[in-house]
Each structure stands twice: as C-alpha cells, then as structure tokens.
Amino acid sequence: MNDTFLKACRGEKTDYTPIWMMRQAGRYLPEYQKVRGNVTFLELCKSPELCVEVTLQPIDILNMDAAILFSDILILMEAMGATLEFHEGRGPVFPKTYRNRQEIEKLILPDPDEATGFVMETIRLLRGELKVPLIGFAGAPFTCATYLIEGGSSKVFWETKKMMFTRPDDFHLLMEKITDATVLYLQAQARAGAQALQIFDSWAGILAPCDFAVFALPYVQKIIQELQQFDIPIIYFANNGATLLDLSVSSGADVIGLDWRINIGDAIRRVGRKAVQGNIDPFALLLPKQELKARIARLLDDAKNAHGHIFNLGHGIHQFTPPEQAKLAVDLVHELSSR
Numbered sequence: 001m002n003d004t005f006l007k008a009c010r011g012e013k014t015d016y017t018p019i020w021m022m023r024q025a026g027r028y029l030p031e032y033q034k035v036r037g038n039v040t041f042l043e044l045c046k047s048p049e050l051c052v053e054v055t056l057q058p059i060d061i062l063n064m065d066a067a068i069l070f071s072d073i074l075i076l077m078e079a080m081g082a083t084l085e086f087h088e089g090r091g092p093v094f095p096k097t098y099r100n101r102q103e104i105e106k107l108i109l110p111d112p113d114e115a116t117g118f119v120m121e122t123i124r125l126l127r128g129e130l131k132v133p134l135i136g137f138a139g140a141p142f143t144c145a146t147y148l149i150e151g152g153s154s155k156v157f158w159e160t161k162k163m164m165f166t167r168p169d170d171f172h173l174l175m176e177k178i179t180d181a182t183v184l185y186l187q188a189q190a191r192a193g194a195q196a197l198q199i200f201d202s203w204a205g206i207l208a209p210c211d212f213a214v215f216a217l218p219y220v221q222k223i224i225q226e227l228q229q230f231d232i233p234i235i236y237f238a239n240n241g242a243t244l245l246d247l248s249v250s251s252g253a254d255v256i257g258l259d260w261r262i263n264i265g266d267a268i269r270r271v272g273r274k275a276v277q278g279n280i281d282p283f284a285l286l287l288p289k290q291e292l293k294a295r296i297a298r299l300l301d302d303a304k305n306a307h308g309h310i311f312n313l314g315h316g317i318h319q320f321t322p323p324e325q326a327k328l329a330v331d332l333v334h335e336l337s338s339r
C-alpha cells in the first residue's frame with residue numbers, strides 16, 4: 001500500500017512528493033476514449049464497473065500516487081431532482097433552472113445510498129483493487145448553485161449574481177439545500193471507503209472576498225465540520241482563489257488546493273501549518289522536457305517549507321494534453337523530490 005499521499009495530507013515526512021492530477025481520468029487518455037466510445041458520459045458515471053476501469057487507468061498508465069473516484073460534481077444535483085444533460089462540445093446543461101423560491105423548494109434531499117448507490121458501489125469496488133489512496137469528492141455549494149441557476153456553464157454569471165444581490169434569501173435557501181445534500185453525500189462516500197475528500201469550488205474566484213465570506217464560505221465550513229467524525233483529510237480547492245486564500249484557510253480543510261496563478265512559496269507562507277496541493281499550470285505540461293524539468297524543480301524548491309505538499313496541476317488536465325507529457329511530469333516529480 002502506497003500511503004505517501006495520505007502522509008503528505010497530514011503534514012508527515014514522505015520519501016518523495018506524491019502527485020495526482022485533477023481530472024486525471026478523462027479524454028486525454030485513448031484508453032478512456034475507448035470506454036467512452038460505447039456509452040454516454042452519464043451512462044459511464046452510472047456504471048460502477050466502467051467507473052472502476054477508468055479510475056484505474058491513470059494509476060496504471062501514469063503511476064499516480066492517488067486515485068480520484070470517477071464521477072461528476074453535478075451527479076448530486078441530478079439526485080436532488082434537477083434534469084441534467086451533457087451536450088457534446090458544450091458541457092453540462094440544466095434545461096430547467098432554479099432561480100426562484102418555488103423552483104428551489106422542489107429540490108429534494110436525496111438518500112445518497114439510494115439515489116447515488118452507483119457512486120458508493122464504485123468506491124467499494126475500487127477499494128478492493130487500489131494500492132494507492134482513493135479520493136472521493138463533491139462540488140462546493142456555490143459552484144453547484146451556479147450551474148443550477150445559470151442552466152449550465154457561464155462566463156458572466158449574471159443570473160447567479162442577480163439572485164445573490166436582489167434576492168439573497170432565495171440564494172441562501174438554495175445554498176442550504178445543496179449543503180445538506182452534500183453533507184450526506186460525502187458522509188456516505190467516507191462510509192463506503194473514500195480515504196480523502198476533495199471539495200471542488202471551480203467558480204469561487206468570480207466572487208469578491210466580502211461576498212465569498214457571506215455567500216459561499218459558511219457552507220463549505222458547515223460541510224467540513226460535518227465530516228470531522230471520519231478523521232480523513234479534506235481538501236478544499238477554490239479555483240482562481242489566490243485573493244480568497246486567507247478565507248479558504250478558515251474553511252477548516254486539512255489541505256488547501258492552489259491554482260497556478262499564485263506562487264506556491266507565497267501561498268505556503270500564508271496558509272501556515274496546513275498542507276498544500278498544486279499548482280503547475282496544466283498547459284505547462286506542453287513544455288519541452290528540459291524546461292518542464294526546470295519548472296517542476298523550481299516548484300518543488302518553492303514548496304520545500306510546506307507542512308505537506310501534494311503535487312498537482314493548478315486545474316484539470318486539458319483534453320488535448322499528450323499522455324506522454326503527463327507521464328513525464330509524474331516521473332520528474334518522483335525523481336526530483338526523492339529524499
């Protein structure tokens with residue numbers, strides 16, 4: 001059993017710096033494309049055997065130090081009663097949006113073992129196969145809310161901010177509902193065998209710190225509080241979150257995920273005695289070997305005073321990344337950090 005990742009999460013000394021990559025199971029791997037060729041994305045998410053297969057791919061092919069459950073943050077929104085579709089080339093779509101009290105009140109609090117039993121089954125099956133730790137996950141309530149309010153991905157988040165600023169009570173009700181469902185969902189993942197849990201806040205960075213503190217952070221804090229009983233590391237990743245770093249530290253997470261826009265050494269000085277995860281620019285994987293090596297060496301050096309460092313990308317791996325380059329990065333991190 002390789003528990004290097006879990007040790008780094010707890011701030012313990014490790015023989016080398018562990019690495020995994022956000023969205024490490026996915027379209028950049030021909031092996032994933034092959035599985036995905038026969039089913040839709042949602043069918044894939046609901047087939048435990050196939051989820052196990054694609055979760056294991058980056059571990060076997062790229063030698064990652066942690067596995068992340070194959071699923072999607074929006075699966076829970078569907079379980080709450082929202083209609084979820086994935087459109088080729090456009091990403092997630094919610095044809096029915098949640099913008100007023102009447103609509104929000106229709107969302108249900110699902111029993112995670114019933115409504116998302118396929119996720120829990122995937123976790124149980126994976127634990128029988130894996131020799132590295134398994135990370136479970138959910139979206140942060142703010143990020144999930146943007147999808148329900150906008151009806152999919154957005155660039156300006158007009159409807160989200162309109163609701164926040166003109167009908168804050170409705171907005172808070174939606175956040176409470178997602179938070180309650182997320183607590184049960186992550187607790188069920190921990191019971192099924194997840195050894196760490198990551199909360200993805202992909203859109204937190206669109207908020208001013210004062211609004212993040214009121215409309216997003218308290219719900220992340222609530223979720224993390226309700227997970228303390230399981231005694232497993234919690235990772236909070238606020239994308240584009242450099243300006244929210246001090247607030248993110250107060251989330252209560254054990255590990256702070258960093259996007260690439262901040263120098264990791266500066267971030268480490270600000271987070272104090274907490275582990276950090278990150279943070280090479282996903283596109284830097286395209287660098288020629290010597291330059292990639294130099295950049296990884298510099299990042300490892302900048303992170304040398306961390307109270308635990310898990311190497312990762314600053315956001316998900318891009319679908320057109322050559323797998324050989326991802327493999328090169330994994331090998332370089334292992335080689336350059338060996339102590």
Ligand SMILES: Cc1c2[nH]c(c1CCC(=O)O)Cc1[nH]c(c(CCC(=O)O)c1C)Cc1[nH]c(c(CCC(=O)O)c1C)Cc1[nH]c(c(C)c1CCC(=O)O)C2
Pocket residue numbers: 021022023024025026027036041068069070071072073074090091092137153200202239316
């Ligand atoms: C915002 C968000 C979503 N999903 C997720 C986030 C947070 C992380 C982030 O900011 O990227 C999280 C996610 N989505 C997926 C995983 C699997 C585990 C992993 O390997 O990290 C995880 C952890 C699979 C996926 N989720 C999706 C795919 C591609 C689906 C396909 O095979 O066509 C995968 C492998 C689809 C998805 N799902 C989502 C979007 C916006 C899209 C479309 C964009 C895209 O195509 O990359 C919602």
